[in-house]
Amino acid sequence: MAKHKTPLLDQLESGPWPSFVSDIKQEIEHRYANPKGVDYQVPAECPDDLLGLLELSYVDGETHWKHGGIVGVFGYGGGVIGRYCDQPQKFPGVAHFHTIRVAQPSGMFYTTEFLRQLCDLWELRGSGLTNMHGATGDIVLIGTSTPQLEEVFHELTHKMNNDLGGSGSNLRTPACCLGESRCEYACYDTQELCYQLTQEYQDELHRPAFPYKFKFKFDGCPNGCVAAIARSDMSFLGTWRDEIRVDQKTVAAYVGGEIAPNAGAHAGRDWGKFDIQKEVVDLCPSGCMRYENGKLEINDKECVRCMHCICVMPRALKIGNDRGCSILIGAKAPILDGPQMGSLTIPFIKVEEPYDEIKEFIESVWDWWMEEGKNRERIGETLKRLGFAKLLEVTGIKADPRHVQEPRHNPYIFWKEEDVKGGWQREISDYRVKHQR
Amino acid sequence: MAFLEYKGKKFEVDEDGFLLKFEEWSPEWVEYIKESEGIPTITENHQKVIDFLQDYYKKNGIAPMVRILSKITGYKLKEIYELFPSGPGKGACKMAGLPKPTGCV
Numbered sequence: 001m002a003k004h005k006t007p008l009l010d011q012l013e014s015g016p017w018p019s020f021v022s023d024i025k026q027e028i029e030h031r032y033a034n035p036k037g038v039d040y041q042v043p044a045e046c047p048d049d050l051l052g053l054l055e056l057s058y059v060d061g062e063t064h065w066k067h068g069g070i071v072g073v074f075g076y077g078g079g080v081i082g083r084y085c086d087q088p089q090k091f092p093g094v095a096h097f098h099t100i101r102v103a104q105p106s107g108m109f110y111t112t113e114f115l116r117q118l119c120d121l122w123e124l125r126g127s128g129l130t131n132m133h134g135a136t137g138d139i140v141l142i143g144t145s146t147p148q149l150e151e152v153f154h155e156l157t158h159k160m161n162n163d164l165g166g167s168g169s170n171l172r173t174p175a176c177c178l179g180e181s182r183c184e185y186a187c188y189d190t191q192e193l194c195y196q197l198t199q200e201y202q203d204e205l206h207r208p209a210f211p212y213k214f215k216f217k218f219d220g221c222p223n224g225c226v227a228a229i230a231r232s233d234m235s236f237l238g239t240w241r242d243e244i245r246v247d248q249k250t251v252a253a254y255v256g257g258e259i260a261p262n263a264g265a266h267a268g269r270d271w272g273k274f275d276i277q278k279e280v281v282d283l284c285p286s287g288c289m290r291y292e293n294g295k296l297e298i299n300d301k302e303c304v305r306c307m308h309c310i311c312v313m314p315r316a317l318k319i320g321n322d323r324g325c326s327i328l329i330g331a332k333a334p335i336l337d338g339p340q341m342g343s344l345t346i347p348f349i350k351v352e353e354p355y356d357e358i359k360e361f362i363e364s365v366w367d368w369w370m371e372e373g374k375n376r377e378r379i380g381e382t383l384k385r386l387g388f389a390k391l392l393e394v395t396g397i398k399a400d401p402r403h404v405q406e407p408r409h410n411p412y413i414f415w416k417e418e419d420v421k422g423g424w425q426r427e428i429s430d431y432r433v434k435h436q437r
Numbered sequence: 438m439a440f441l442e443y444k445g446k447k448f449e450v451d452e453d454g455f456l457l458k459f460e461e462w463s464p465e466w467v468e469y470i471k472e473s474e475g476i477p478t479i480t481e482n483h484q485k486v487i488d489f490l491q492d493y494y495k496k497n498g499i500a501p502m503v504r505i506l507s508k509i510t511g512y513k514l515k516e517i518y519e520l521f522p523s524g525p526g527k528g529a530c531k532m533a534g535l536p537k538p539t540g541c542v
Contacts, residue, residue: 207524
């Protein structure tokens with residue numbers, strides 16, 4: 001039986017949504033019963049004390065974790081988030097409650113064999129509680145003690161051939177949408193690029209060498225299923241640069257009501273009969289579509305590849321065949337100088353193994369930011385401080401109208417001295433010859 | 438918080454083994470924690486890193502960025518990890534007696 005009374009948390013066991021309280025209680029009972037006779041390396045009462053501590057926080061309306069925590073494994077500068085409870089006498093099971101970030105496979109496809117092995121490891125050496133997955137993508141093993149860190153790391157690497165994820169001022173664990181594995185919109189193999197770049201930059205991931213954190217995310221198309229544009233310092237967004245492939249016969253089937261629009265995503269409510277003019281043509285942001293005499297035409301030169309028409313009629317409209325990705329830079333949360341989403345830096349780049357062009361770009365960005373970035377300054381903030389033009393200069397990219405949503409409206413324009421005839425060296429006496437004081 | 442004693446010196450440390458007071462640092466401290474940081478013997482190279490961290494901290498009131506540590510000592514990050522297996526923060530800063538690194542780590 002659980003040792004703490006948790007009347008407030010107990011209320012969260014009702015209702016239809018899966019209750020984290022019920023689940024933790026199940027793990028508490030399981031650890032006390034210990035049917036497999038596991039020699040628990042952290043207190044069996046660990047999840048029990050976690051609920052007790054959480055209940056106390058519900059009563060107080062305050063957290064009961066101490067500030068910070070610096071633990072880890074030899075060789076790495078990150079991967080583990082140290083944490084200590086501020087009531088260790090009352091809740092000894094969570095006196096140490098460190099979190100281990102474990103590198104996840106791209107797209108998060110698993111076999112039960114792998115997950116069972118990981119659970120066996122965590123049952124023995126941890127709390128039995130996890131987060132599947134952290135917002136950055138990692139498998140998160142929640143709650144263990146300092147002496148278990150090297151043990152978990154040893155078993156992960158030696159028996160499971162798996163590594164830790166990233167934390168600290170470094171490259172964090174990259175993540176991607178499931179891409180070509182199960183999506184017809186994917187413009188490149190997001191999982192493969194995510195995997196290859198993760199491997200390529202292992203050093204940058206495990207040993208903090210940056211001014212601050214840096215994240216990669218890979219979206220197969222502009223739908224943004226991994227939210228790269230909002231949650232990664234460098235976002236890779238799939239796109240194409242030729243024509244949308246239109247299958248007129250299938251368009252007719254949509255118009256005829258044989259196929260549900262948006263693959264039936266709005267089937268929960270009666271929106272009336274599908275109206276291609278209203279739901280597709282009139283909603284196109286660049287107004288580059290026309291539906292006349294039963295034929296759908298797209299002026300691809302004006303198309304901004306927003307995905308709307310393709311999403312409404314996935315069986316009739318397909319992404320083009322000349323595919324690649326756009327790269328955007330600078331997304332970050334509000335701290336310190338306000339939230340940012342990624343800014344378009346490379347409008348189109350081919351995604352082809354061994355990704356040399358992409359790597360060259362990444363490294364030129366890092367070289368610059370590692371040298372110029374201030375302590376704890378995200379690259380989005382470095383961009384604001386030193387200017388977008390500087391990024392173009394250091395990466396050797398030519399300025400392009402697509403780099404801006406609109407041109408500047410203020411006239412505070414800097415010129416380079418070499419671009420101005422006569423330069424900056426002027427003598428006031430020469431000026432005074434023509435202009436009296 | 439706990440008190441440790443080693444060779445007649447007393448050190449007050451937190452859970453992560455960082456000194457609570459920079460002023461309590463003494464060469465014995467380095468001697469005492471080197472094993473737990475995976476360092477068999479303290480070499481001149483270790484000392485050079487520790488000395489620089491302490492000088493920088495006394496002058497600036499913060500630990501230097503990794504880039505600055507590398508630049509001034511001349512050790513690449515890889516070499517710093519060879520010297521201090523838990524890295525510049527958890528390893529070298531702890532040995533130098535600097536406060537625990539904070540933030541989103």
